[in-house]
Amino acid sequence: MNATGAPLTDTDVAALPFMQRPLTKLLGTRTATPLAKMGLETAGDLLRHYPRKYAEPGTLTNIAELQPGEHVTVVARIHSATVRHMRSRSGAMLHAQVSDGTHTLSLTFFAKRSGVLRLHEDKLRPGRVGLFTGTVSDYRGERQLTHPDYVIVGVDADDEDAAVEVASRPIPIYPATAAVPTWRIERCVATVLGQMRPTDVVDPLPETVRQSRTLDTLFDAFHKIHQPHRDTHWRNARRRFRFEEAFIVQSALLRRKAHTHELAATPRPLPRGDDSLLAQFDTQLPFTLTAGQVSVGEEISTDIAQEHPMQRLLQGDVGSGKTIVALRAMLQVIDGGGQAALLAPTEVLAAQHARSIEHMLGDLALGGMLGGAPNATKVVLLTGSLSTAEKRQAMLDAASGAAGIIIGTHALLSDSVQFADLSLVVVDEQHRFGVEQRDALKAKGRTVPHMLVMTATPIPRTVAMTVFGDLEVSTLNEVPAGRAEVRTHIVPADNPTWMNRIWDRAREEIDQGRRVYVVCSRISASDEDSDITDESDNPQLFELSQDSRQPRELVSVEALTQQLRESAALHGISIGVLHGKLTPAEKDEAMAQFSAGNIQLLVSTTVIEVGVDVPSASMMIIMDADRFGISQLHQLRGRIGRGNLPGVCLLVAPTMEESDAHTRLQALVNTRDGFELAATDLELRHEGDVLGASQSGHGSTLRLLRVIKDADLIAQAREEAHNIIEKDPHLEKHVVLRDAIDDHLDQEAQEFLERA
Numbered sequence: 234m235n236a237t238g239a240p241l242t243d244t245d246v247a248a249l250p251f252m253q254r255p256l257t258k259l260l261g262t263r264t265a266t267p268l269a270k271m272g273l274e275t276a277g278d279l280l281r282h283y284p285r286k287y288a289e290p291g292t293l294t295n296i297a298e299l300q301p302g303e304h305v306t307v308v309a310r311i312h313s314a315t316v317r318h319m320r321s322r323s324g325a326m327l328h329a330q331v332s333d334g335t336h337t338l339s340l341t342f343f344a345k346r347s348g349v350l351r352l353h354e355d356k357l358r359p360g361r362v363g364l365f366t367g368t369v370s371d372y373r374g375e376r377q378l379t380h381p382d383y384v385i386v387g388v389d390a391d392d393e394d395a396a397v398e399v400a401s402r403p404i405p406i407y408p409a410t411a412a413v414p415t416w417r418i419e420r421c422v423a424t425v426l427g428q429m430r431p432t433d434v435v436d437p438l439p440e441t442v443r444q445s446r447t448l449d450t451l452f453d454a455f456h457k458i459h460q461p462h463r464d465t466h467w468r469n470a471r472r473r474f475r476f477e478e479a480f481i482v483q484s485a486l487l488r489r490k491a492h493t494h495e496l497a498a499t500p501r502p503l504p505r506g507d508d509s510l511l512a513q514f515d516t517q518l519p520f521t522l523t524a525g526q527v528s529v530g531e532e533i534s535t536d537i538a539q540e541h542p543m544q545r546l547l548q549g550d551v552g553s554g555k556t557i558v559a560l561r562a563m564l565q566v567i568d569g570g571g572q573a574a575l576l577a578p579t580e581v582l583a584a585q586h587a588r589s590i591e592h593m594l595g596d597l598a599l600g601g602m603l604g605g606a607p608n609a610t611k612v613v614l615l616t617g618s619l620s621t622a623e624k625r626q627a628m629l630d631a632a633s634g635a636a637g638i639i640i641g642t643h644a645l646l647s648d649s650v651q652f653a654d655l656s657l658v659v660v661d662e663q664h665r666f667g668v669e670q671r672d673a674l675k676a677k678g679r680t681v682p683h684m685l686v687m688t689a690t691p692i693p694r695t696v697a698m699t700v701f702g703d704l705e706v707s708t709l710n711e712v713p714a715g716r717a718e719v720r721t722h723i724v725p726a727d728n729p730t731w732m733n734r735i736w737d738r739a740r741e742e743i744d745q746g747r748r749v750y751v752v753c754s755r756i757s758a759s760d761e762d763s764d765i766t767d768e769s770d771n772p773q774l775f776e777l778s779q780d781s782r783q784p785r786e787l788v789s790v791e792a793l794t795q796q797l798r799e800s801a802a803l804h805g806i807s808i809g810v811l812h813g814k815l816t817p818a819e820k821d822e823a824m825a826q827f828s829a830g831n832i833q834l835l836v837s838t839t840v841i842e843v844g845v846d847v848p849s850a851s852m853m854i855i856m857d858a859d860r861f862g863i864s865q866l867h868q869l870r871g872r873i874g875r876g877n878l879p880g881v882c883l884l885v886a887p888t889m890e891e892s893d894a895h896t897r898l899q900a901l902v903n904t905r906d907g908f909e910l911a912a913t914d915l916e917l918r919h920e921g922d923v924l925g926a927s928q929s930g931h932g933s934t935l936r937l938l939r940v941i942k943d944a945d946l947i948a949q950a951r952e953e954a955h956n957i958i959e960k961d962p963h964l965e966k967h968v969v970l971r972d973a974i975d976d977h978l979d980q981e982a983q984e985f986l987e988r989a
């Protein structure tokens with residue numbers, strides 16, 4: 234259809250760039266319709282539908298030696314070829330007999346209509362010699378090839394040698410459906426390639442880049458990926474397409490970064506004098522900052538003194554002390570007259586941040602109150618679970634400027650929340666906030682706020698480049714010295730002695746005034762799955778390991794709490810629960826009680842995974858630990874050993890043979906280093922899980938690129954993209970690239986809308 238809704242005329246089609254021409258015009262409606270069901274509507278769609286893999290061409294075999302199931306190529310002369318309508322079922326078939334002089338072989342082709350078969354019949358004329366490739370089957374004692382690929386000497390190839398050459402090419406295998414088998418896609422692609430001229434193909438890769446990285450032109454690459462003559466063809470073409478994908482993503486990110494850099498922000502230079510909030514805070518700090526905290530602090534301090542918005546990612550393992558770093562940046566901004574907002578992924582975490590930041594600030598947070606320091610500021614929590622009156626007060630404090638630090642979830646981004654002078658936004662646990670949310674924030678300040686995003690998930694360098702490539706990256710490599718040891722053990726769930734022992738052990742901890750977490754993978758026994766109603770994202774639970782053939786009953790928060798409350802070992806201990814089905818207020822209350830010591834043992838789901846900080850918690854027992862992933866276990870375990878108390882973490886799981894689950898748990902026993910664990914995790918996981926579509930938004934652009942395996946390629950693409958964007962930030966001299974980026978961003982936005 235064209236803009237007026239009428240069908241496209243041939244002139245309309247001819248006016249379209251080749252890649253946008255509809256397959257209905259290039260292939261005919263009948264052929265194009267099933268392709269459209271696969272989402273392939275234009276020449277570009279089809280040509281970017283790359284083969285999934287390549288089959289070895291069949292080995293040249295004598296008909297006498299054919300074995301059913303073998304993938305073979307035979308040279309034979311055609312005896313007969315006839316199209317018949319089938320009586321038993323609708324449709325037509327073509328049956329041909331070929332022979333090598335002594336033995337015969339049947340070829341069969343099926344189709345709904347005889348028209349398609351006539352094309353074969355026309356080529357398979359008696360007397361002609363051809364090479365036929367396919368998988369041998371046995372039909373009523375006769376050897377047969379169904380839908381063979383073939384090359385006819387004198388038609389598709391000049392002579393037999395040339396035919397052998399054609400038949401020995403790698404065979405592309407496409408992602409296909411029952412309605413559109415791979416050989417049909419192969420033929421459609423051939424038809425489209427046949428109509429494509431070099432000038433029809435505009436390349437988003439600038440020629441200089443292609444030459445310096447020795448990459449095929451786009452025109453060549455389309456031919457080589459779909460119709461390779463040898464393996465090197467498709468390998469080179471794939472490399473080129475992977476590079477192109479990486480290059481477009483990197484160019485998009487770097488352009489974004491360059492554009493943000495052109496925006497104006499209010500500079501908040503480091504305050505002078507001892508009476509600044511920051512200086513007072515530093516003198517009252519109960520510990521010395523780690524070298525990493527100091528140097529990252531300086532980077533941030535310099536950034537927010539600039540006239541352009543900071544865009545920085547702070548990576549640091551669990552417990553590395555990111556919060557202090559962020560808080561010091563907030564104080565610098567407040568000293569300069571601005572406000573800071575802190576976004577947390579859950580209300581529990583927001584409330585906890587508010588509590589601990591107020592605690593760390595002490596009288597510096599008592600702005601406007603009796604006993605406050607002279608230039609003290611005010612910290613407000615603004616979440617959905619506040620009462621209407623509390624919410625009103627918090628919003629008033631944000632809008633009037635009375636509050637220097639405003640803490641909440643992404644609800645802070647809603648239009649109803651106004652700030653007097655928002656100058657810094659800190660996003661905790663960034664992986665739950667997308668580019669779109671980052672953009673929403675830009676509109677919140679008088680000028681564009683500085684932005685600091687923090688993540689505890691160690692991200693491999695090129696993944697960070699692909700997901701956060703528009704941000705500068707700082708890393709905290711060490712955890713503060715003097716951090717207590719945490720020992721980790723695997724406890725066999727099927728050993729009653731051990732299982733009784735863990736509750737005695739929990740009691741010993743509690744009797745020393747410490748606190749214990751118990752983590753379960755589900756809320757109640759009737760739960761289909763895990764804590765799916767959590768506001769934190771779904772725990773990525775693993776399938777039960779294959780060696781446990783019996784489906785096993787997973788321990789639930791409700792059942793276990795009941796059991797523990799009745800157990801003699803824990804008699805008199807106060808036991809609380811925390812999970813996603815509680816209201817935000819109930820969750821917050823449970824955390825506060827646990828923190829205060831009124832709850833001594835907390836049975837919880839993974840809601841506590843992120844950020845929760847209770848220094849007196851010294852023990853964690855994780856039930857069904859084999860169901861959790863490495864990074865999740867690492868985050869969970871990060872909740873203990875936060876103060877100077879030595880911690881113990883018990884991973885309860887059935888006795889396992891050597892398995893991935895066992896390797897995961899053993900990795901946790903061996904190290905607390907998040908980066909080392911991330912590396913083990915990567916080895917055990919599939920590429921797709923690493924850059925889940927929800928994290929990346931690059932879903933449809935990244936068809937071939939693999940963010941781990943193609944690390945070198947991504948780094949090279951970034952370098953090239955950097956050179957180009959530096960000289961031409963608006964891509965005025967790189968229009969094709971600019972269009973490719975816009976397409977990519979459109980798709981990204983589309984996917985975002987579909988997910989939201």
Ligand code: ADP
Pocket residue numbers: 520521522523526549550551552553554555556557689713714844846848875
């Ligand atoms: P995370 O990086 O996981 O968010 P936090 O910022 O919550 O870590 O810090 C973890 C704990 O370490 C907190 O209790 C914090 O007060 C403490 N801490 C932070 N920096 C230091 C330091 N330099 N020395 C000692 N303890 C520190």
Ligand code: MG
Pocket residue numbers: 555556661844
């Ligand atoms: Mg934290």
